[in-house]
Amino acid sequence: MGPELAAITYSIEAYASGKSTTDSSNPRFEACQVVNVIGTTLEDPPLSLGPGNRVYNLQHSCKVGTRLLSHSDGSIKAIAAQPGAIRLTNDGYSASQSAVPVSLTFEPSSANILPPQHWSISAKIER
Numbered sequence: 001m002g003p004e005l006a007a008i009t010y011s012i013e014a015y016a017s018g019k020s021t022t023d024s025s026n027p028r029f030e031a032c033q034v035v036n037v038i039g040t041t042l043e044d045p046p047l048s049l050g051p052g053n054r055v056y057n058l059q060h061s062c063k064v065g066t067r068l069l070s071h072s073d074g075s076i077k078a079i080a081a082q083p084g085a086i087r088l089t090n091d092g093y094s095a096s097q098s099a100v101p102v103s104l105t106f107e108p109s110s111a112n113i114l115p116p117q118h119w120s121i122s123a124k125i126e127r
Contacts, residue, residue: 058082064116073116074108
């Protein structure tokens with residue numbers, strides 16, 4: 001189960017009480033600190049990533065063409081695998097590495113069209 005599916009809050013609560021001349025029922029000091037608990041076993045993120053998911057999209061295609069007003073020469077499709085979970089260290093100051101393999105495929109609109117030459121490939125991560 002993913003952490004976003006559970007509604008469990010772990011916290012440390014502390015209060016100090018003592019005799020008060022004005023009101024003996026209320027504590028003099030109280031505080032609460034929410035604690036994040038990380039499991040001891042490694043697990044992959046169990047996200048359900050369907051084609052209609054707006055938050056996580058692992059596949060995208062765009063049309064490419066050589067001329068501005070002509071029809072497209074084909075499309076480039078990018079397909080990514082779901083990355084592994086990022087694990088925090090016990091002190092919380094560093095994290096494990098994660099990578100996302102991306103497959104780029106050119107799908108021509110006709111059989112006689114060659115794939116475009118790429119000089120650079122850029123990507124961005126959106127939230």
